[in-house]
Amino acid sequence: MTNTEEQKPAPLPVVRLKAASPSPNLYKRMIDDDSAARSGDIVAVQDKRGAPYGIALYNKKSQIALRLISRQTPDTFDEDEFFASRIERAVSFRRDVLKLPQTTNACRLVHDYGDGLPGLVADLYGNCIVLEFYSLAMYRRSATIEKALRRFFPEAEFAHRASQYTENMEGFSLPRKFGAKVAHSLRVTENGVHFEVKPHEGYKTGFxxxxxxxxxxxxxxxxxxxxxxxxxxxxxxxxxxxxxxxxxxxxxxxxxxxxxxxxxxxxxxxxxxxxxxxxxxxxxxxxxxxxxxxxxxxxxxxxxxxxxxxxxxxxxxxxxxxxxxxxxxxxxxxxxxxxxxxxxxxxxxxxxxxxxxxxCGRRVQVFKKAGAGPDHPVMVD
The missing domain is CATH 3.40.50.150 (Vaccinia Virus protein VP39)
Known part of the structure; x- marks a missing residue:
């Protein structure tokens, strides 16, 4: 056996479906056989005929048992390369397309399904990146995610957050809410307006x-x-x-x-x-x-x-x-x-x-409809 062959990653556990969906979320009732997988695994999903269907995050405990992250075949999937590529694309979009660093040092770097990383939100506040987890499998890969983000933010400190609801539903708990070096409060600027952000408390990731x-x-x-x-x-x-x-x-x-x-x-x-x-x-x-x-x-x-x-x-x-x-x-x-x-x-x-x-007897003209900012993209699948 050559060194190259020895370094190949182990085959992904297989989960077979009995029903599919156009949604990236696949529920427990759609699964035929998941005996080879454990909660928190990244798995190879097969359709009911045994043909490759995609790569997904798996959690037996969650109602959303599978969160599809890629349509790659298992033989072409490399976990480290996957996270590095998705995060590079997400950061480049904010930096090079939206040009957010010109107006703010606070933005969403990763927006869940919108950036092809379901179960993960990453918000940048100055030199702090707050990772909020909605998935056990994503949480277990926090070190890989941090490594991928450090390519672009080498001085960043990381804070981890998850709601009590998510911890209960996904079956994990955070041993720490924030890193020892993460400041109690940070100051960020947005279009010339200054804000204090507390990354380890308050709603969501603090802002x-x-x-x-x-x-x-x-x-x-x-x-x-x-x-x-x-x-x-x-x-x-x-x-x-x-x-x-x-x-x-x-x-x-x-x-x-x-x-x-x-x-x-x-x-x-x-x-x-x-x-x-x-x-x-x-x-x-x-x-x-x-x-x-x-x-x-x-x-x-x-x-x-x-x-x-x-x-x-x-x-x-x-x-x-x-x-x-x-x-x-x-x-x-x-x-x-x-x-x-x-x-x-x-x-x-x-x-x-x-x-x-x-x-209340008022006449209202609607002259603008809007949503979240462009650093909160929505994926069209």
């Missing part, structure tokens, strides 16, 4: 890069306007409004820790925000009863529909939120409303807005 382009667009309407930022988190839209020349900006946020960061963000931008640490629902009702009106209002709530079983209740919350917020927009004012609930479609959200507008 919402997905709203960058929407914040910038929002700011162009702010000059001289009295502005309201509802569910402000750490003040993203409010700070952009001040950058755009808003006369007065009120930010409403329930999370006390987020309000503290928001105050610091205002300080480091040498500006002032009227920060209200309160539940947005009663606050909006109170302002409506007082006859308070704003020229510019943004509503960006937390995910109100986390699952299909919560759809009806969540949609009603969206209606109520939008009705209360719309009631505070002065005639001729601008209202930006957002949803981060992936299972609520754009069409459904438009119906929510239509109902909310009708219930």
């Amino acid at each position: 919402f890069c997905d709203q960058r382009e929407n914040r910038q667009y929002f700011s162009q309407f702010a000059a001289g306007k009295k502005t309201l930022d509802v569910c402000a988190y750490t003040g993203g839209f409010g700070l952009y409004a001040k950058k755009g020349g808003a006369a007065d900006t009120t930010c409403v946020e329930l999370d006390e820790d987020a309000c503290k960061v928001m105050k610091k963000n205002a300080d480091i931008n040498n500006t002032r925000l009227n920060i209200v640490c309160a539940d947005a629902f009663p606050y909006l009702r109170q302002m409506g009863d007082n006859g308070t009106r704003y020229g510019l209002v943004v509503l960006d709530p937390y995910k109100l529909v986390a699952g299909r079983e919560l759809m009806e209740r969540g949609i009603q919350k969206y209606r109520d939120f939008n009705r209360l917020a719309l009631n505070l927009v002065e005639p001729g004012g601008v209202f930006l409303t957002c949803s981060c609930s992936g299972i609520v479609s754009m069409y459904m959200f438009e119906q929510i807005l239509r109902t909310a507008a009708g219930s």
